[in-house]
Amino acid sequence: MRFTEELGSSHGRRLRRGVLDDGREVFAKSGDAAPELFASEAAGLRWLGEAATVPEVIEVRPDRLVLSWVRQERPGAAAAERFGRSLARLHRAGAPAFGAPWAGFIAELPMDNSPCDDWPAFYGERRVLPFLRVAGLPAAEVALVERAVGRIGEVAGPAEPVARIHGDLWSGNVLWAGGGGVLIDPAAHGGHRETDLAMLQLFGLPYLDRVMGAYREEWPLAEGWRERVPLHQLHPLLVHVVLYGGGYRESLMGAVRRVLAL
The missing domain is CATH 3.30.200.20 (Phosphorylase Kinase; domain 1)
Known part of the structure:
Protein backbone atom coordinates (compact mmCIF):
# COMPACT_ATOMS: atom_id res chain seq x y z
CA MET A 1 0.00 0.00 0.00
CA TRP A 69 -12.30 4.80 -0.02
CA VAL A 70 -15.72 6.47 -0.24
CA ARG A 71 -16.14 8.95 -3.10
CA GLN A 72 -18.43 11.58 -1.66
CA GLU A 73 -21.23 13.45 -3.41
CA ARG A 74 -23.27 16.53 -2.58
CA PRO A 75 -26.29 15.62 -0.45
CA GLY A 76 -29.74 16.06 -1.93
CA ALA A 77 -33.36 15.44 -1.02
CA ALA A 78 -33.58 12.13 -2.88
CA ALA A 79 -30.41 10.82 -1.27
CA ALA A 80 -31.69 11.90 2.15
CA GLU A 81 -34.94 10.02 1.65
CA ARG A 82 -33.05 6.94 0.50
CA PHE A 83 -30.86 7.19 3.59
CA GLY A 84 -33.89 7.50 5.87
CA ARG A 85 -35.43 4.35 4.46
CA SER A 86 -32.14 2.45 4.63
CA LEU A 87 -31.61 3.54 8.25
CA ALA A 88 -35.03 2.16 9.18
CA ARG A 89 -34.17 -1.14 7.51
CA LEU A 90 -30.85 -1.25 9.35
CA HIS A 91 -32.57 -0.75 12.69
CA ARG A 92 -35.13 -3.39 11.82
CA ALA A 93 -32.35 -5.93 11.16
CA GLY A 94 -32.15 -6.21 14.94
CA ALA A 95 -29.70 -7.75 17.38
CA PRO A 96 -29.75 -10.62 19.89
CA ALA A 97 -29.69 -8.27 22.90
CA PHE A 98 -28.88 -4.74 23.94
CA GLY A 99 -25.09 -4.50 23.71
CA ALA A 100 -22.66 -6.39 21.48
CA PRO A 101 -20.20 -9.30 21.58
CA TRP A 102 -17.22 -6.99 21.03
CA ALA A 103 -15.58 -4.28 23.12
CA GLY A 104 -17.37 -0.95 22.92
CA PHE A 105 -15.80 2.42 22.13
CA ILE A 106 -17.07 5.89 21.28
CA ALA A 107 -14.21 8.03 19.98
CA GLU A 108 -11.36 6.72 22.17
CA LEU A 109 -13.59 6.17 25.22
CA PRO A 110 -14.44 2.59 26.22
CA MET A 111 -18.05 1.53 26.67
CA ASP A 112 -19.51 -1.55 28.34
CA ASN A 113 -21.18 -3.68 25.66
CA SER A 114 -22.13 -6.52 28.03
CA PRO A 115 -25.46 -7.92 26.77
CA CYS A 116 -28.64 -6.90 28.55
CA ASP A 117 -32.30 -7.74 27.95
CA ASP A 118 -33.71 -4.49 29.38
CA TRP A 119 -33.10 -1.21 27.53
CA PRO A 120 -33.68 1.21 30.45
CA ALA A 121 -31.15 -0.74 32.53
CA PHE A 122 -28.70 -0.99 29.63
CA TYR A 123 -28.92 2.70 28.81
CA GLY A 124 -28.65 3.90 32.38
CA GLU A 125 -26.00 1.49 33.64
CA ARG A 126 -23.89 0.97 30.51
CA ARG A 127 -24.18 4.30 28.71
CA VAL A 128 -25.11 7.21 30.98
CA LEU A 129 -23.76 6.51 34.47
CA PRO A 130 -20.22 5.42 33.48
CA PHE A 131 -19.64 8.75 31.71
CA LEU A 132 -21.33 10.71 34.48
CA ARG A 133 -18.73 9.32 36.91
CA VAL A 134 -15.84 10.81 34.91
CA ALA A 135 -17.49 14.00 33.62
CA GLY A 136 -16.33 16.17 36.52
CA LEU A 137 -19.73 17.79 37.05
CA PRO A 138 -20.65 19.62 40.26
CA ALA A 139 -22.44 17.48 42.84
CA ALA A 140 -25.79 19.21 42.28
CA GLU A 141 -25.68 18.47 38.54
CA VAL A 142 -24.62 14.87 39.17
CA ALA A 143 -27.66 14.47 41.38
CA LEU A 144 -29.96 15.80 38.65
CA VAL A 145 -28.52 13.43 36.05
CA GLU A 146 -28.96 10.54 38.48
CA ARG A 147 -32.59 11.58 38.97
CA ALA A 148 -33.07 11.53 35.19
CA VAL A 149 -31.51 8.07 35.00
CA GLY A 150 -33.93 6.93 37.66
CA ARG A 151 -36.81 7.96 35.40
CA ILE A 152 -35.66 6.13 32.25
CA GLY A 153 -38.07 3.23 32.77
CA GLU A 154 -41.00 5.63 33.23
CA VAL A 155 -40.35 7.86 30.22
CA ALA A 156 -38.80 5.48 27.65
CA GLY A 157 -42.12 4.86 25.92
CA PRO A 158 -43.42 1.49 24.76
CA ALA A 159 -40.97 -1.40 24.61
CA GLU A 160 -39.17 -1.65 21.27
CA PRO A 161 -37.45 -4.63 19.66
CA VAL A 162 -33.67 -4.51 19.92
CA ALA A 163 -32.44 -2.41 16.99
CA ARG A 164 -29.16 -2.70 15.11
CA ILE A 165 -27.84 0.83 15.64
CA HIS A 166 -24.79 2.84 14.61
CA GLY A 167 -24.43 4.29 18.09
CA ASP A 168 -22.57 7.51 17.17
CA LEU A 169 -24.71 8.81 14.34
CA TRP A 170 -23.81 12.48 14.05
CA SER A 171 -23.60 14.14 10.63
CA GLY A 172 -19.84 13.61 10.31
CA ASN A 173 -20.38 9.85 10.38
CA VAL A 174 -22.73 9.92 7.40
CA LEU A 175 -20.96 10.23 4.04
CA TRP A 176 -23.10 11.01 1.02
CA ALA A 177 -22.23 8.61 -1.79
CA GLY A 178 -23.93 6.27 -4.24
CA GLY A 179 -27.16 8.24 -4.06
CA GLY A 180 -27.57 7.71 -0.31
CA GLY A 181 -25.74 7.63 3.00
CA VAL A 182 -22.65 5.58 3.86
CA LEU A 183 -22.07 4.92 7.57
CA ILE A 184 -18.59 5.30 9.07
CA ASP A 185 -16.97 5.37 12.55
CA PRO A 186 -19.64 3.34 14.35
CA ALA A 187 -20.07 2.57 18.01
CA ALA A 188 -22.38 -0.20 16.82
CA HIS A 189 -24.46 -2.30 19.18
CA GLY A 190 -27.93 -3.56 19.82
CA GLY A 191 -29.80 -0.55 21.12
CA HIS A 192 -32.91 1.60 20.87
CA ARG A 193 -33.55 2.98 17.40
CA GLU A 194 -34.56 6.39 18.77
CA THR A 195 -30.96 6.78 20.00
CA ASP A 196 -29.59 7.05 16.44
CA LEU A 197 -32.37 9.43 15.45
CA ALA A 198 -31.80 11.66 18.49
CA MET A 199 -28.09 11.84 17.67
CA LEU A 200 -28.89 13.05 14.15
CA GLN A 201 -31.06 15.78 15.65
CA LEU A 202 -28.44 16.79 18.20
CA PHE A 203 -25.93 18.04 15.63
CA GLY A 204 -28.07 18.27 12.50
CA LEU A 205 -27.85 16.69 9.05
CA PRO A 206 -28.56 18.03 5.56
CA TYR A 207 -32.20 17.43 4.62
CA LEU A 208 -32.90 15.95 8.04
CA ASP A 209 -36.64 16.50 7.62
CA ARG A 210 -36.54 14.32 4.49
CA VAL A 211 -34.52 11.66 6.32
CA MET A 212 -37.00 11.55 9.18
CA GLY A 213 -40.03 11.57 6.91
CA ALA A 214 -38.75 8.66 4.84
CA TYR A 215 -37.71 6.78 7.97
CA ARG A 216 -41.16 7.07 9.46
CA GLU A 217 -42.78 5.93 6.21
CA GLU A 218 -40.57 2.83 6.26
CA TRP A 219 -41.02 2.12 9.98
CA PRO A 220 -43.33 4.44 11.97
CA LEU A 221 -42.09 5.64 15.35
CA ALA A 222 -44.01 5.17 18.59
CA GLU A 223 -46.13 8.07 19.81
CA GLY A 224 -44.14 10.57 21.88
CA TRP A 225 -40.80 10.01 20.14
CA ARG A 226 -40.19 13.75 19.78
CA GLU A 227 -40.56 14.28 23.52
CA ARG A 228 -38.09 11.44 24.18
CA VAL A 229 -35.29 12.98 22.10
CA PRO A 230 -33.59 14.59 25.17
CA LEU A 231 -33.55 11.21 26.92
CA HIS A 232 -31.57 9.66 24.07
CA GLN A 233 -29.24 12.67 23.95
CA LEU A 234 -28.05 12.26 27.55
CA HIS A 235 -25.35 9.78 26.57
CA PRO A 236 -23.81 11.68 23.62
CA LEU A 237 -23.89 14.94 25.56
CA LEU A 238 -22.10 13.34 28.50
CA VAL A 239 -19.53 11.90 26.08
CA HIS A 240 -18.92 15.41 24.77
CA VAL A 241 -18.53 16.78 28.29
CA VAL A 242 -15.90 14.09 28.97
CA LEU A 243 -14.07 14.65 25.68
CA TYR A 244 -14.29 18.42 25.31
CA GLY A 245 -15.07 19.88 28.71
CA GLY A 246 -17.65 22.16 30.21
CA GLY A 247 -18.80 23.79 26.98
CA TYR A 248 -21.42 21.04 26.66
CA ARG A 249 -22.64 21.24 30.27
CA GLU A 250 -25.44 23.67 29.50
CA SER A 251 -26.79 21.47 26.70
CA LEU A 252 -26.53 18.39 28.90
CA MET A 253 -28.36 19.99 31.80
CA GLY A 254 -31.03 21.33 29.46
CA ALA A 255 -31.65 17.76 28.26
CA VAL A 256 -31.71 16.53 31.86
CA ARG A 257 -34.34 19.11 32.82
CA ARG A 258 -36.51 18.11 29.84
CA VAL A 259 -36.28 14.45 30.85
CA LEU A 260 -37.28 15.31 34.42
CA ALA A 261 -40.25 17.25 33.08
CA LEU A 262 -41.61 14.34 31.03
Whole structure:
Protein backbone atom coordinates (compact mmCIF):
# COMPACT_ATOMS: atom_id res chain seq x y z
CA MET A 1 0.00 0.00 0.00
CA ARG A 2 1.24 3.47 -0.92
CA PHE A 3 -0.02 6.51 0.98
CA THR A 4 -0.94 9.45 -1.23
CA GLU A 5 -2.46 12.11 1.04
CA GLU A 6 -2.35 13.14 4.68
CA LEU A 7 -5.84 13.84 6.02
CA GLY A 8 -4.98 15.13 9.46
CA SER A 9 -5.84 13.38 12.69
CA SER A 10 -8.86 12.51 14.80
CA HIS A 11 -8.81 11.56 18.49
CA GLY A 12 -5.06 11.01 18.29
CA ARG A 13 -5.18 8.78 15.23
CA ARG A 14 -3.41 9.59 11.97
CA LEU A 15 -5.67 9.64 8.90
CA ARG A 16 -4.35 8.98 5.39
CA ARG A 17 -5.50 8.21 1.89
CA GLY A 18 -3.70 5.46 0.02
CA VAL A 19 -3.64 3.14 -2.97
CA LEU A 20 -3.32 -0.65 -2.89
CA ASP A 21 -1.13 -2.56 -5.30
CA ASP A 22 -4.25 -3.47 -7.31
CA GLY A 23 -5.16 0.22 -7.74
CA ARG A 24 -7.98 0.44 -5.21
CA GLU A 25 -8.12 3.62 -3.16
CA VAL A 26 -8.28 3.22 0.60
CA PHE A 27 -8.63 5.20 3.81
CA ALA A 28 -6.32 4.31 6.70
CA LYS A 29 -6.35 5.14 10.39
CA SER A 30 -3.27 4.40 12.43
CA GLY A 31 -1.87 5.08 15.87
CA ASP A 32 -1.41 3.76 19.37
CA ALA A 33 -5.09 3.20 20.01
CA ALA A 34 -6.49 0.96 22.73
CA PRO A 35 -5.66 -2.62 21.72
CA GLU A 36 -9.26 -3.49 20.85
CA LEU A 37 -10.36 -0.17 19.35
CA PHE A 38 -9.75 -0.84 15.66
CA ALA A 39 -11.05 -4.41 16.00
CA SER A 40 -14.22 -3.03 17.59
CA GLU A 41 -14.74 -0.56 14.76
CA ALA A 42 -14.15 -3.26 12.15
CA ALA A 43 -16.59 -5.63 13.85
CA GLY A 44 -19.21 -2.89 13.98
CA LEU A 45 -18.76 -2.00 10.33
CA ARG A 46 -19.06 -5.60 9.21
CA TRP A 47 -22.18 -6.09 11.33
CA LEU A 48 -23.83 -2.89 10.09
CA GLY A 49 -22.79 -3.83 6.56
CA GLU A 50 -25.10 -6.83 6.66
CA ALA A 51 -28.01 -4.38 6.40
CA ALA A 52 -26.58 -0.97 5.40
CA THR A 53 -23.94 0.63 3.19
CA VAL A 54 -20.55 0.91 4.89
CA PRO A 55 -16.94 0.94 3.68
CA GLU A 56 -15.31 -2.45 3.17
CA VAL A 57 -12.91 -3.49 5.90
CA ILE A 58 -9.68 -4.33 4.07
CA GLU A 59 -7.25 -4.71 6.97
CA VAL A 60 -7.51 -4.51 10.73
CA ARG A 61 -4.69 -4.88 13.23
CA PRO A 62 -3.99 -3.33 16.64
CA ASP A 63 -2.25 -0.27 15.18
CA ARG A 64 -4.12 0.22 11.90
CA LEU A 65 -7.50 0.01 10.20
CA VAL A 66 -7.76 0.18 6.39
CA LEU A 67 -11.11 0.72 4.68
CA SER A 68 -12.25 1.17 1.11
CA TRP A 69 -12.30 4.80 -0.02
CA VAL A 70 -15.72 6.47 -0.24
CA ARG A 71 -16.14 8.95 -3.10
CA GLN A 72 -18.43 11.58 -1.66
CA GLU A 73 -21.23 13.45 -3.41
CA ARG A 74 -23.27 16.53 -2.58
CA PRO A 75 -26.29 15.62 -0.45
CA GLY A 76 -29.74 16.06 -1.93
CA ALA A 77 -33.36 15.44 -1.02
CA ALA A 78 -33.58 12.13 -2.88
CA ALA A 79 -30.41 10.82 -1.27
CA ALA A 80 -31.69 11.90 2.15
CA GLU A 81 -34.94 10.02 1.65
CA ARG A 82 -33.05 6.94 0.50
CA PHE A 83 -30.86 7.19 3.59
CA GLY A 84 -33.89 7.50 5.87
CA ARG A 85 -35.43 4.35 4.46
CA SER A 86 -32.14 2.45 4.63
CA LEU A 87 -31.61 3.54 8.25
CA ALA A 88 -35.03 2.16 9.18
CA ARG A 89 -34.17 -1.14 7.51
CA LEU A 90 -30.85 -1.25 9.35
CA HIS A 91 -32.57 -0.75 12.69
CA ARG A 92 -35.13 -3.39 11.82
CA ALA A 93 -32.35 -5.93 11.16
CA GLY A 94 -32.15 -6.21 14.94
CA ALA A 95 -29.70 -7.75 17.38
CA PRO A 96 -29.75 -10.62 19.89
CA ALA A 97 -29.69 -8.27 22.90
CA PHE A 98 -28.88 -4.74 23.94
CA GLY A 99 -25.09 -4.50 23.71
CA ALA A 100 -22.66 -6.39 21.48
CA PRO A 101 -20.20 -9.30 21.58
CA TRP A 102 -17.22 -6.99 21.03
CA ALA A 103 -15.58 -4.28 23.12
CA GLY A 104 -17.37 -0.95 22.92
CA PHE A 105 -15.80 2.42 22.13
CA ILE A 106 -17.07 5.89 21.28
CA ALA A 107 -14.21 8.03 19.98
CA GLU A 108 -11.36 6.72 22.17
CA LEU A 109 -13.59 6.17 25.22
CA PRO A 110 -14.44 2.59 26.22
CA MET A 111 -18.05 1.53 26.67
CA ASP A 112 -19.51 -1.55 28.34
CA ASN A 113 -21.18 -3.68 25.66
CA SER A 114 -22.13 -6.52 28.03
CA PRO A 115 -25.46 -7.92 26.77
CA CYS A 116 -28.64 -6.90 28.55
CA ASP A 117 -32.30 -7.74 27.95
CA ASP A 118 -33.71 -4.49 29.38
CA TRP A 119 -33.10 -1.21 27.53
CA PRO A 120 -33.68 1.21 30.45
CA ALA A 121 -31.15 -0.74 32.53
CA PHE A 122 -28.70 -0.99 29.63
CA TYR A 123 -28.92 2.70 28.81
CA GLY A 124 -28.65 3.90 32.38
CA GLU A 125 -26.00 1.49 33.64
CA ARG A 126 -23.89 0.97 30.51
CA ARG A 127 -24.18 4.30 28.71
CA VAL A 128 -25.11 7.21 30.98
CA LEU A 129 -23.76 6.51 34.47
CA PRO A 130 -20.22 5.42 33.48
CA PHE A 131 -19.64 8.75 31.71
CA LEU A 132 -21.33 10.71 34.48
CA ARG A 133 -18.73 9.32 36.91
CA VAL A 134 -15.84 10.81 34.91
CA ALA A 135 -17.49 14.00 33.62
CA GLY A 136 -16.33 16.17 36.52
CA LEU A 137 -19.73 17.79 37.05
CA PRO A 138 -20.65 19.62 40.26
CA ALA A 139 -22.44 17.48 42.84
CA ALA A 140 -25.79 19.21 42.28
CA GLU A 141 -25.68 18.47 38.54
CA VAL A 142 -24.62 14.87 39.17
CA ALA A 143 -27.66 14.47 41.38
CA LEU A 144 -29.96 15.80 38.65
CA VAL A 145 -28.52 13.43 36.05
CA GLU A 146 -28.96 10.54 38.48
CA ARG A 147 -32.59 11.58 38.97
CA ALA A 148 -33.07 11.53 35.19
CA VAL A 149 -31.51 8.07 35.00
CA GLY A 150 -33.93 6.93 37.66
CA ARG A 151 -36.81 7.96 35.40
CA ILE A 152 -35.66 6.13 32.25
CA GLY A 153 -38.07 3.23 32.77
CA GLU A 154 -41.00 5.63 33.23
CA VAL A 155 -40.35 7.86 30.22
CA ALA A 156 -38.80 5.48 27.65
CA GLY A 157 -42.12 4.86 25.92
CA PRO A 158 -43.42 1.49 24.76
CA ALA A 159 -40.97 -1.40 24.61
CA GLU A 160 -39.17 -1.65 21.27
CA PRO A 161 -37.45 -4.63 19.66
CA VAL A 162 -33.67 -4.51 19.92
CA ALA A 163 -32.44 -2.41 16.99
CA ARG A 164 -29.16 -2.70 15.11
CA ILE A 165 -27.84 0.83 15.64
CA HIS A 166 -24.79 2.84 14.61
CA GLY A 167 -24.43 4.29 18.09
CA ASP A 168 -22.57 7.51 17.17
CA LEU A 169 -24.71 8.81 14.34
CA TRP A 170 -23.81 12.48 14.05
CA SER A 171 -23.60 14.14 10.63
CA GLY A 172 -19.84 13.61 10.31
CA ASN A 173 -20.38 9.85 10.38
CA VAL A 174 -22.73 9.92 7.40
CA LEU A 175 -20.96 10.23 4.04
CA TRP A 176 -23.10 11.01 1.02
CA ALA A 177 -22.23 8.61 -1.79
CA GLY A 178 -23.93 6.27 -4.24
CA GLY A 179 -27.16 8.24 -4.06
CA GLY A 180 -27.57 7.71 -0.31
CA GLY A 181 -25.74 7.63 3.00
CA VAL A 182 -22.65 5.58 3.86
CA LEU A 183 -22.07 4.92 7.57
CA ILE A 184 -18.59 5.30 9.07
CA ASP A 185 -16.97 5.37 12.55
CA PRO A 186 -19.64 3.34 14.35
CA ALA A 187 -20.07 2.57 18.01
CA ALA A 188 -22.38 -0.20 16.82
CA HIS A 189 -24.46 -2.30 19.18
CA GLY A 190 -27.93 -3.56 19.82
CA GLY A 191 -29.80 -0.55 21.12
CA HIS A 192 -32.91 1.60 20.87
CA ARG A 193 -33.55 2.98 17.40
CA GLU A 194 -34.56 6.39 18.77
CA THR A 195 -30.96 6.78 20.00
CA ASP A 196 -29.59 7.05 16.44
CA LEU A 197 -32.37 9.43 15.45
CA ALA A 198 -31.80 11.66 18.49
CA MET A 199 -28.09 11.84 17.67
CA LEU A 200 -28.89 13.05 14.15
CA GLN A 201 -31.06 15.78 15.65
CA LEU A 202 -28.44 16.79 18.20
CA PHE A 203 -25.93 18.04 15.63
CA GLY A 204 -28.07 18.27 12.50
CA LEU A 205 -27.85 16.69 9.05
CA PRO A 206 -28.56 18.03 5.56
CA TYR A 207 -32.20 17.43 4.62
CA LEU A 208 -32.90 15.95 8.04
CA ASP A 209 -36.64 16.50 7.62
CA ARG A 210 -36.54 14.32 4.49
CA VAL A 211 -34.52 11.66 6.32
CA MET A 212 -37.00 11.55 9.18
CA GLY A 213 -40.03 11.57 6.91
CA ALA A 214 -38.75 8.66 4.84
CA TYR A 215 -37.71 6.78 7.97
CA ARG A 216 -41.16 7.07 9.46
CA GLU A 217 -42.78 5.93 6.21
CA GLU A 218 -40.57 2.83 6.26
CA TRP A 219 -41.02 2.12 9.98
CA PRO A 220 -43.33 4.44 11.97
CA LEU A 221 -42.09 5.64 15.35
CA ALA A 222 -44.01 5.17 18.59
CA GLU A 223 -46.13 8.07 19.81
CA GLY A 224 -44.14 10.57 21.88
CA TRP A 225 -40.80 10.01 20.14
CA ARG A 226 -40.19 13.75 19.78
CA GLU A 227 -40.56 14.28 23.52
CA ARG A 228 -38.09 11.44 24.18
CA VAL A 229 -35.29 12.98 22.10
CA PRO A 230 -33.59 14.59 25.17
CA LEU A 231 -33.55 11.21 26.92
CA HIS A 232 -31.57 9.66 24.07
CA GLN A 233 -29.24 12.67 23.95
CA LEU A 234 -28.05 12.26 27.55
CA HIS A 235 -25.35 9.78 26.57
CA PRO A 236 -23.81 11.68 23.62
CA LEU A 237 -23.89 14.94 25.56
CA LEU A 238 -22.10 13.34 28.50
CA VAL A 239 -19.53 11.90 26.08
CA HIS A 240 -18.92 15.41 24.77
CA VAL A 241 -18.53 16.78 28.29
CA VAL A 242 -15.90 14.09 28.97
CA LEU A 243 -14.07 14.65 25.68
CA TYR A 244 -14.29 18.42 25.31
CA GLY A 245 -15.07 19.88 28.71
CA GLY A 246 -17.65 22.16 30.21
CA GLY A 247 -18.80 23.79 26.98
CA TYR A 248 -21.42 21.04 26.66
CA ARG A 249 -22.64 21.24 30.27
CA GLU A 250 -25.44 23.67 29.50
CA SER A 251 -26.79 21.47 26.70
CA LEU A 252 -26.53 18.39 28.90
CA MET A 253 -28.36 19.99 31.80
CA GLY A 254 -31.03 21.33 29.46
CA ALA A 255 -31.65 17.76 28.26
CA VAL A 256 -31.71 16.53 31.86
CA ARG A 257 -34.34 19.11 32.82
CA ARG A 258 -36.51 18.11 29.84
CA VAL A 259 -36.28 14.45 30.85
CA LEU A 260 -37.28 15.31 34.42
CA ALA A 261 -40.25 17.25 33.08
CA LEU A 262 -41.61 14.34 31.03
